[in-house]
Amino acid sequence: MSTALLLAAALAAGCGGGEGDAGGDREASRRASPSPPHGYVEGAKEAAEQQSRLVLADPGTGEARVLDLISEKVHTVPAVPDATGLTTDGRFGFFHTARETQVLDTGAWMVDHGDHVHYYRARIREVGQLPDGGGARIRGDAAVTAVTPEDGDARLYRRDALEDGRIGDARPLAGPHAAPVIPYGGHLITLGSGGDAGVTVRDRDGEETAALDATCRDPRGDAVTRRGIVFGCAEGALLVREESGTFEAVEIPYPRGVPEDERATAFRLRPGSDTLTAPAGREAVWVLDVTERTWQRVATGPVLAANTAGEGAPLLALGTDGTLRGFDTATGERTGEEAALDAAPAAADPGPGVAGSPVIAVDTSRAYVSDPAGRRVHEIDYNDGLRVARTFDLDIEPGLMAETGR
Template sequence: MTNGWRTGPALACWAVSALVLAGCAAEGGTAEEPEAAPHGYVEGAEETAEPQWRLVMADTEDGSVSVLDPATEEVTGLDPVPGAETAATDGRHVYLGTGDAVSVLDSGAWTVDHGDHVHYYRAEPGTVGEAGGTGAGALRASGDAGATVLASDGGPLVLDRAALDEGEVEVTAEPDAAAVLPYAGRLLAAGGGEDAVRVLERDGSSTDRALDEPCPDARGQAVTRRGAVLGCADGALLVTEEDDALEARKAPYPEAPDAPPVDGLHHRPGAPVLAGSAGDEGVWVLDVGAAEWTFIDGGPALAVAAAGEDLPVLVLGEDGALSSYDPGTGERTARTGLLDPPDGDGPAPAVRIDTDRAYVNDPAADAVYELDYNDDLRLARTFDLGTSPDLMVETGW
């Protein structure tokens, strides 16, 4: 492994977090009383001053699972998951789907955001249990403090987040929908034979309410600092909460170019800029705050992800080169050759983004690349693993 230093946003984040932690500690207790456990604390966890990013990877051939801590460069092996073919995360837990079942892992790294302050935790990673199968196809996860929703071709499963945090897998609902997004204490359910987006209780029961705007052919979902987003055949549905009421508006695709709808939404967790492939034509980029799309005419992509407002959109092309683009203009700002073009067998590589680094897995080379996307895609480190990281997600958010 080659070493590199993180600076800029990470250092600023550390300084702010240190002040926050000091403020939280001051509220916790007195000399006569033991300090109360901080919000989000789980027994055995250590609270830290900065985010604890971890990469969780699985080899689809032998099912081996490993957790890489970029800060220490340590790799921890977990129980294998034979038949793993897709992966997703809710920020702490990792879900490996085999088609017949979903194995649930605890990465041991997570963030608790209270709006005015944030807590960061680390603990030993481990295996939690197993949830029912969600069918074939890419596994998707979206969650908040109350629930995590897993979805694939077989339909969604709603898991109790508090139970997950305590090491239990508890399925609370199985809505009839193509896409389900937990938001504002409710579930937004799209599809299931209709274009309307239904508002459900957290247990999956009906509220007899629907959003004012429909979402035909729902595809992709995300929760950002500016609200929830559902990808639709005619654009994106943007949902916000105001005085306990949900408001929806549509961000339609522009008339030109003639490109297919986005096939998913990928971004740095929480960031209000999203990106997704537009088939063989290029990449769609959505600015949630402006409710506007930008098209990147770059041809087919293996993976895409958006870093955030005024930050690059990263596109991994079929030639194995990683490019960064301006999210507002669609112009390319940097390009670097990274891996050999995949042969088409197995899962495509992924691009995962945190506050100042991006990670790309290279299964053929048994490696993961760390890049500084704020420095013209400078290759900061290469992690040589000795195992194939066919599937990769990043946790700690």
């Protein structure tokens, strides 16, 4: 029996799918029972493995594509003229323009139940437009999507409305908020305004339930990790975590004084990881281990993009010369390199999902490096000396890229 079939059988057994053939029994159970079996999602197919897809866009033309990494099929989706950024919550792609944000359901996602995971695939469809563009920051979980515009007054949207293919009504969450409102642990985590932003925990109705004994000076950059939420602050990072319904904030200071231009302000990571990367000025990259609560500055030389899978995987740094290099995150030693770009752009990576520079997206086994000038994306096996496993040729310049299905 193949690995995929074994995993499918294990999923069915672990989720109460019944005895015998998983597919046949699941259909029989669905017909016989008024309530759907555990894990069933109407209109979607459950899969035994991660259903990764790459959302790609050409900022120059607005043309957009979705690349299915399982079937290798490229889907044409509605163009987004004047797109300046692309972000994702793992399922939905958010194309940012100066006026609004176009929402695309990529039809690939996962649901983590703690002791097991469900993977799903469905058709790709356009959802609609959010009225906030430009610097709107979008964060979400399984229940709510929070949109924080540049003015700091957030709006909350029901996640199930997006899953049904519509935007739905917005519920205001008055600010101003100094950082994105982040759904986490069944609550909303907010940072107040002012030089030293205080941390507030709110319920889903926006009512304050706790004010944590911590502040974040000049917050810039954030990430949701396996250990909690990380905010980039002037003196380092602030970790907000929850355990058994209790929230706490823990400071993770830089190992030494850091100049303003070497601060970590734009984090990248593998979803579900607890190891983050961020530019450390022009010549290095920060690696933040949230579990150990330590910073490591790796001298990479000038980079266009960086990321890591964490947990012993190398730091991946794409140099301004177009070469992808691997570094040991503990020692900083170079472990490998591979040519990745036809022509390297002049500007350094401006930040997550921002147009104009290559992107490195990482999952549990592979990394994906966009090459806008070469009109292609490389799949990199980072556990095998940065071997190029596959190359996907495109008919657009993928100046924007995000991975979903994770």
